[in-house]
Amino acid sequence: MADERNQTQEDILLDIQDLHVKYNTSDAVCYAVNGLNIQVKRGEVFGLVGETGAGKTTTALSILRLLPQRIGEIPQGKILFEGQDVVQMSEDQMRELRGSHISMIFQDPMTSLNPVLTVGDQIAEAIETHHQSMSKEEVQAKVDHVLKLVGIPPARKYEYPHQFSGGMKQRVVIAMALVCEPRLLIADEPTTALDVTVQNQVLDMMSNLKEELNTSMILITHDLGIVCQMCDHVAIMYAGKVIEQGTVYDIFDQSKPHHPYTIGLFGSLPSLQSDSKRLKPVMGLMPDPTDLPPGCEFHPRCGSCTETCKLKAPGVFQDGETHMIRCHLFSK
């Protein structure tokens, strides 16, 4: 766990400040991310948790500037990666960054690989893109090495994606993301598409590789069990905002104050020993991102809703150095 005492600017790898993202579709504007603030330190695993539609994938795509062209837009906010604002970078600078310094594992391994190229060619491409001077033999040696790391026999690099099982495809995707030893790995629900036994293998492998390569990781997930097993810091997202964040201990400690949404997520008893691992469905639905409610976005579903909640957006309540909650209940 990162040392909290000498937390300097140097330790922060990724600093997202007041990020706003909207999708300008033909019939409505969808406000997917609305003032998001997170900081990811070097070497840590940062968990991003939230219901479907909370804006997790959108946030991840913004970091790589891979939002759908023309539709996706970042009207406001900064994404500082090692102090440099990604939002302002040119397309050429972004290409340098993608795959070499920041990599992403996408939500669905089944569709993430090109069906007409061999697995080896697709991994090699990541290396060739960023190390143009490397010889063919060196590239192939590296492909073999990374395949071994993720537990796939290198001889299978001549095969096509359809010849691999779901779990193996995900390993290939991970190999592809890690082959250039990025400083930040964004894993968007890397295991939801896999069955439970394979899930644990893949997660174990990811934490080992992360240690080995000293990579920071943003782990997007629905699964609180995975959060507690993998993460150092956790941010809980709701309607494009972080409504609570802190260390795993802050979030999983039931004696600490929590956002009503978080309490809802964990059921009545949030605890590290809890055997209910999946997010509990909270009553009601996520608000329509094209038409967000005024005041606190969560108020229509909140059991502790007051008049203030309906009118005014809540400020930040700081509980200790690491724990933050955005709720009127605490900001008195």
Added chain:
Amino acid sequence: MHKFILKRILMMIPVLLGISVIIYTIISLTPGNPGRLILGERASAEAVEAMNESLGYYDPLPVKYFNYMKNLLRGDLGTSWRSGVSVIESIGERFPTTLLLATMDIVLTAVMSIPLGVLVAVKKESLLDNIMTVVALVFTAMPSFWLGMLMMLVFALSLNLLPATGSESFAHFILPALTMSLLSVAQIMRMTRSSMLEVIRQDYIRTARAKGVSEQKIIWRHAVRNALLPVITTMGNNFGWTLGGSVITETVFGMSGIGTLLLTAVRSKDVPLVMGCVLFMSFTFSVVTLLVDISYGIIDPRIKAEYGGRKG
């Protein structure tokens, strides 16, 4: 893969048989007089009658068909009633023209339409895209004989660059091939465009972007190969059709290909020649579709696996 090819070849037999029955029946049911056709206008009625008798013209239809097929299996397609030349020879003489025309057509079409289709897909909704949409529409709506005559008027008569009619030299093929390909460019370009737009939305394209791959490589290495699959099928089918002779283009440009051969055969009710032409066309069409399917398997590994894995 071998099994698949063998199976496809075996499947051609019932198809060709079916076609032969249908065509033979239709052409035999329409009235005609082969004896007159063979012996000419001056021959006496008795001689014509005797000729018809010896050709088995008055036999019942199944007997005639059976005899025809018997000869066919021995490799004998008969002789043309009108010219007396063997059918195989006539086809052999005309086919190179049609083959060259069809090949030039498909090559020109591919060279023009695929890069254009990719380009307008990449520059979706740009001025170029809109212009090309209109141009495509204009060419799709154009009748081929009209475009052919226009081309002839401009390039042969006004500019005097190319010969107008005939099929003696390579230069004779340029205008008709261009006419034919201009008509299919619109179709293939639109198809490439929509196929590209579909592929570009796929997750694996985003994965490639996330690796930092350049836009050029994303288009040509990742997208085009996937996008071409449906395009190849259509182009292959078109090729199969034009191998059967493009009657209109051949007629307009006065070329002696399979299309005009069949046309005159049908006009004079020259049964052996019609049958020969139709069976030959069906055969080449089947072969081309088989080749298209094989090439599909080469481009898309998933399909190759499917061919290979299929039993029996």
